[in-house]
Amino acid sequence: QSALTQPASVSGSPGQSITISCTGTSSDISAYNYVSWYQQHPGKAPKLMIYEVSNRPSGVSNRFSGSKSGNTASLAISGLQAEDEADYYCSSFTSSSTVVFGGGTKLTVL
Amino acid sequence: EVQLVESGGGLVQPGGSLRLSCAASGLIFSSSWMYWVRQAPGKGLVWVSRISPDGSTTTYADSVKGRFTISRDNTKNTLYLQMNSLRAEDSAVYYCTRSQRGGLDWGQGTMVTVSS
Numbered sequence: 414q415s416a417l418t419q420p421a422s423v424s425g426s427p428g429q430s431i432t433i434s435c436t437g438t439s440s441d442i443s444a445y446n447y448v449s450w451y452q453q454h455p456g457k458a459p460k461l462m463i464y465e466v467s468n469r470p471s472g473v474s475n476r477f478s479g480s481k482s483g484n485t486a487s488l489a490i491s492g493l494q495a496e497d498e499a500d501y502y503c504s505s506f507t508s509s510s511t512v513v514f515g516g517g518t519k520l521t522v523l
Numbered sequence: 524e525v526q527l528v529e530s531g532g533g534l535v536q537p538g539g540s541l542r543l544s545c546a547a548s549g550l551i552f553s554s555s556w557m558y559w560v561r562q563a564p565g566k567g568l569v570w571v572s573r574i575s576p577d578g579s580t581t582t583y584a585d586s587v588k589g590r591f592t593i594s595r596d597n598t599k600n601t602l603y604l605q606m607n608s609l610r611a612e613d614s615a616v617y618y619c620t621r622s623q624r625g626g627l628d629w630g631q632g633t634m635v636t637v638s639s
Contacts, residue, residue, distance in 0.1 A: 416567070447625030451568070458618060459568065464626025502568050506625060510582050512558065512570040 417441070417503055417515035424521040430491040433518045435503035437484050441513055447506035448486045450479055453517075454499045462501075463488060490520075498522045525549045525628045527619045532633030539609050543633060545602040545619030553577075553597040556622040559604050561615035562632075569615075572604065573622070587613075609637045 418436040425431040435442070435450075442448055448466045451459035461470050463479035466486065476497075478489045486503055503515040531543040543559075559571040572583045572593040581593050592605040602619055614637045620627040 445625075449626045451627070453568075458629040458631050459627075461626045461628065465624050468624070468626075470626065504568070504570075504627075510573075511584065512560075512573070514560075514568040514570060517567040 415513070417505060417513055419501075419503060419515035419518045421516070422519045422521065424523055425490075425493045426523045427493050427495065429493050430489065431493060431520065432490075433488045433501055433503075433520070435486040435488070435505075435515045437486070437505055437513070439484065440508040441505040442481065442486050443484045444508055445506045446481070448479070448481055449504045450477075450486075450488045451502045451504070452497075452499045453502065459502065493522050495522050525621060527621065527628065527630030529617065529619045529630045529633035532617065532635045534636045534638065535609055536639050537610060537637055539637070540605070540607045541609065541635060543604040543606070543617055543619075543635070545604075545630060547600045547602065547619075547621070550621060550628075552595075552600040557593075557595060557602045558620045558622055558627065559593060559602075560618045560620055560627070560629075561613075561635075562618070563612075563615040566615075571617070574602070606635070609635075611637050613637050 450463040453459040466481045467479045476491045501518045526548045528546045558573045574593045590608045594603045616632040618632045619630040
Protein backbone atom coordinates (compact mmCIF):
# COMPACT_ATOMS: atom_id res chain seq x y z
CA GLN A 414 0.00 0.00 0.00
CA SER A 415 1.63 3.24 -1.13
CA ALA A 416 1.45 6.33 1.04
CA LEU A 417 -1.07 9.02 0.23
CA THR A 418 0.44 12.01 -1.57
CA GLN A 419 0.76 15.32 0.25
CA PRO A 420 2.82 18.41 -0.60
CA ALA A 421 6.02 18.47 1.39
CA SER A 422 5.46 22.02 2.57
CA VAL A 423 3.01 24.89 2.53
CA SER A 424 3.25 28.35 4.02
CA GLY A 425 1.09 31.34 4.77
CA SER A 426 1.06 34.58 6.70
CA PRO A 427 -0.91 35.11 9.90
CA GLY A 428 -4.58 35.63 9.16
CA GLN A 429 -4.40 34.01 5.75
CA SER A 430 -5.96 30.72 4.67
CA ILE A 431 -4.18 27.66 3.34
CA THR A 432 -5.20 24.27 1.98
CA ILE A 433 -3.31 20.99 2.17
CA SER A 434 -4.19 18.30 -0.36
CA CYS A 435 -4.02 14.55 0.09
CA THR A 436 -4.28 12.34 -2.98
CA GLY A 437 -5.01 8.64 -2.90
CA THR A 438 -6.66 6.05 -5.09
CA SER A 439 -9.93 4.27 -5.70
CA SER A 440 -8.89 1.78 -2.99
CA ASP A 441 -8.71 4.30 -0.18
CA ILE A 442 -9.85 7.93 -0.22
CA SER A 443 -12.54 7.63 -2.87
CA ALA A 444 -13.78 4.30 -1.49
CA TYR A 445 -14.39 5.32 2.10
CA ASN A 446 -15.35 8.34 4.17
CA TYR A 447 -12.78 7.36 6.80
CA VAL A 448 -10.37 10.19 5.99
CA SER A 449 -8.68 11.82 8.96
CA TRP A 450 -6.19 14.64 9.52
CA TYR A 451 -3.60 14.96 12.29
CA GLN A 452 -1.47 17.84 13.57
CA GLN A 453 1.94 17.10 15.03
CA HIS A 454 4.19 19.59 16.75
CA PRO A 455 7.91 18.73 17.12
CA GLY A 456 8.53 16.11 19.76
CA LYS A 457 4.83 15.61 20.42
CA ALA A 458 2.29 12.93 19.60
CA PRO A 459 -0.10 13.56 16.70
CA LYS A 460 -3.44 15.16 17.48
CA LEU A 461 -6.69 14.35 15.69
CA MET A 462 -8.03 17.42 13.89
CA ILE A 463 -10.59 15.99 11.44
CA TYR A 464 -12.30 12.60 11.18
CA GLU A 465 -14.75 11.11 8.68
CA VAL A 466 -13.62 13.64 6.05
CA SER A 467 -15.10 16.75 7.62
CA ASN A 468 -15.94 16.24 11.30
CA ARG A 469 -14.08 18.11 14.04
CA PRO A 470 -13.52 16.53 17.46
CA SER A 471 -14.62 18.54 20.45
CA GLY A 472 -12.08 21.24 21.25
CA VAL A 473 -10.67 21.64 17.74
CA SER A 474 -11.02 25.14 16.35
CA ASN A 475 -13.59 25.71 13.62
CA ARG A 476 -10.76 27.34 11.65
CA PHE A 477 -9.96 23.78 10.58
CA SER A 478 -12.16 22.11 7.98
CA GLY A 479 -11.97 19.03 5.79
CA SER A 480 -13.44 17.96 2.47
CA LYS A 481 -13.10 15.29 -0.19
CA SER A 482 -13.60 15.07 -3.93
CA GLY A 483 -12.90 11.83 -5.75
CA ASN A 484 -9.44 10.57 -4.86
CA THR A 485 -8.37 13.79 -3.14
CA ALA A 486 -9.04 15.01 0.38
CA SER A 487 -8.22 18.50 1.61
CA LEU A 488 -7.59 20.24 4.91
CA ALA A 489 -8.25 23.95 5.03
CA ILE A 490 -7.03 26.25 7.78
CA SER A 491 -8.39 29.77 7.93
CA GLY A 492 -7.13 32.72 9.96
CA LEU A 493 -3.64 31.24 10.27
CA GLN A 494 -2.03 31.59 13.69
CA ALA A 495 1.55 31.03 14.79
CA GLU A 496 0.46 27.99 16.82
CA ASP A 497 -0.76 26.29 13.64
CA GLU A 498 2.84 25.81 12.52
CA ALA A 499 3.29 22.04 12.60
CA ASP A 500 3.36 18.90 10.49
CA TYR A 501 0.03 17.70 9.14
CA TYR A 502 -0.80 14.14 8.09
CA CYS A 503 -3.82 12.71 6.32
CA SER A 504 -4.91 9.10 6.61
CA SER A 505 -7.51 6.81 5.07
CA PHE A 506 -8.92 3.36 5.59
CA THR A 507 -8.21 1.07 2.64
CA SER A 508 -9.89 -1.79 0.81
CA SER A 509 -7.27 -4.14 2.30
CA SER A 510 -8.61 -3.31 5.78
CA THR A 511 -5.42 -1.44 6.55
CA VAL A 512 -4.77 2.25 7.15
CA VAL A 513 -2.51 4.42 5.01
CA PHE A 514 -1.00 7.78 5.94
CA GLY A 515 0.22 10.61 3.78
CA GLY A 516 3.87 11.55 3.81
CA GLY A 517 3.17 14.69 5.84
CA THR A 518 3.11 18.42 5.09
CA LYS A 519 5.15 20.98 7.00
CA LEU A 520 3.13 24.15 7.53
CA THR A 521 5.16 27.30 8.06
CA VAL A 522 3.49 30.44 9.34
CA LEU A 523 5.56 33.31 7.95
CA GLU B 524 -10.55 11.75 28.70
CA VAL B 525 -8.89 8.95 26.77
CA GLN B 526 -5.43 8.05 28.11
CA LEU B 527 -3.11 5.63 26.35
CA VAL B 528 0.24 4.96 28.03
CA GLU B 529 2.84 2.92 26.16
CA SER B 530 5.77 1.13 27.73
CA GLY B 531 8.35 -1.50 26.87
CA GLY B 532 10.50 0.35 24.38
CA GLY B 533 14.27 0.37 24.50
CA LEU B 534 17.48 -0.69 22.80
CA VAL B 535 17.59 -4.15 21.24
CA GLN B 536 20.04 -5.89 18.94
CA PRO B 537 19.11 -6.85 15.37
CA GLY B 538 17.27 -10.16 15.40
CA GLY B 539 16.08 -9.60 18.95
CA SER B 540 12.60 -9.31 20.42
CA LEU B 541 10.65 -6.75 22.39
CA ARG B 542 7.09 -6.55 23.72
CA LEU B 543 5.33 -3.23 23.89
CA SER B 544 2.37 -2.61 26.18
CA CYS B 545 -0.30 0.07 26.18
CA ALA B 546 -2.46 0.73 29.24
CA ALA B 547 -5.77 2.32 28.30
CA SER B 548 -8.18 4.34 30.43
CA GLY B 549 -11.05 6.75 29.91
CA LEU B 550 -12.61 4.61 27.20
CA ILE B 551 -14.58 1.41 26.82
CA PHE B 552 -11.53 -0.62 25.88
CA SER B 553 -13.41 -3.83 25.18
CA SER B 554 -15.45 -2.03 22.48
CA SER B 555 -12.52 -0.29 20.79
CA TRP B 556 -10.53 -1.11 17.69
CA MET B 557 -6.89 -0.54 18.61
CA TYR B 558 -3.97 0.19 16.34
CA TRP B 559 -0.20 0.54 16.51
CA VAL B 560 1.42 3.29 14.43
CA ARG B 561 5.14 4.02 14.22
CA GLN B 562 7.32 6.96 13.26
CA ALA B 563 11.01 6.67 12.48
CA PRO B 564 13.14 9.66 13.53
CA GLY B 565 12.48 12.58 11.19
CA LYS B 566 10.04 10.54 9.11
CA GLY B 567 6.30 10.25 8.67
CA LEU B 568 3.62 8.15 10.32
CA VAL B 569 3.30 4.50 9.30
CA TRP B 570 0.45 2.21 10.28
CA VAL B 571 1.66 -1.10 11.73
CA SER B 572 -1.25 -3.22 12.91
CA ARG B 573 -4.82 -3.29 14.20
CA ILE B 574 -6.96 -5.55 16.35
CA SER B 575 -10.72 -5.88 16.73
CA PRO B 576 -12.47 -5.28 20.08
CA ASP B 577 -12.70 -8.99 20.89
CA GLY B 578 -9.25 -9.78 19.51
CA SER B 579 -10.53 -12.15 16.86
CA THR B 580 -9.44 -10.03 13.88
CA THR B 581 -5.92 -8.75 13.35
CA THR B 582 -4.31 -7.02 10.36
CA TYR B 583 -0.68 -6.15 9.70
CA ALA B 584 1.35 -3.98 7.39
CA ASP B 585 3.35 -6.05 4.91
CA SER B 586 6.60 -4.77 6.43
CA VAL B 587 5.92 -6.48 9.78
CA LYS B 588 3.74 -9.43 8.77
CA GLY B 589 5.08 -12.68 10.23
CA ARG B 590 7.36 -10.86 12.69
CA PHE B 591 4.98 -8.77 14.83
CA THR B 592 1.92 -9.95 16.76
CA ILE B 593 -0.77 -7.67 18.13
CA SER B 594 -2.90 -8.82 21.03
CA ARG B 595 -5.02 -7.46 23.85
CA ASP B 596 -6.26 -8.29 27.33
CA ASN B 597 -9.67 -6.73 27.83
CA THR B 598 -9.66 -7.69 31.51
CA LYS B 599 -6.60 -5.48 31.99
CA ASN B 600 -7.47 -2.77 29.43
CA THR B 601 -4.09 -3.41 27.85
CA LEU B 602 -2.87 -3.66 24.25
CA TYR B 603 0.33 -5.45 23.27
CA LEU B 604 2.73 -5.65 20.36
CA GLN B 605 5.16 -8.55 20.32
CA MET B 606 8.02 -7.73 17.98
CA ASN B 607 10.37 -10.51 16.86
CA SER B 608 13.25 -10.65 14.38
CA LEU B 609 13.76 -6.93 14.76
CA ARG B 610 15.63 -5.00 12.07
CA ALA B 611 17.32 -1.61 12.05
CA GLU B 612 14.44 -0.26 9.97
CA ASP B 613 12.03 -1.06 12.79
CA SER B 614 13.63 1.69 14.88
CA ALA B 615 10.92 4.23 15.61
CA VAL B 616 8.58 5.74 18.13
CA TYR B 617 5.66 3.34 18.47
CA TYR B 618 2.27 4.86 19.21
CA CYS B 619 -0.73 3.07 20.65
CA THR B 620 -3.94 4.45 19.16
CA ARG B 621 -7.68 4.01 19.57
CA SER B 622 -9.81 4.16 16.44
CA GLN B 623 -13.18 5.81 16.64
CA ARG B 624 -15.11 6.55 13.46
CA GLY B 625 -11.83 6.46 11.57
CA GLY B 626 -10.10 9.02 13.75
CA LEU B 627 -7.27 8.03 16.09
CA ASP B 628 -6.58 9.01 19.68
CA TRP B 629 -2.86 8.73 20.48
CA GLY B 630 -0.60 7.81 23.34
CA GLN B 631 2.69 9.61 23.92
CA GLY B 632 4.70 6.85 22.25
CA THR B 633 7.59 4.62 23.23
CA MET B 634 10.94 4.59 21.45
CA VAL B 635 12.37 1.39 20.01
CA THR B 636 15.97 1.38 18.81
CA VAL B 637 17.36 -1.62 16.96
CA SER B 638 21.13 -1.44 16.87
CA SER B 639 24.20 -3.49 17.67
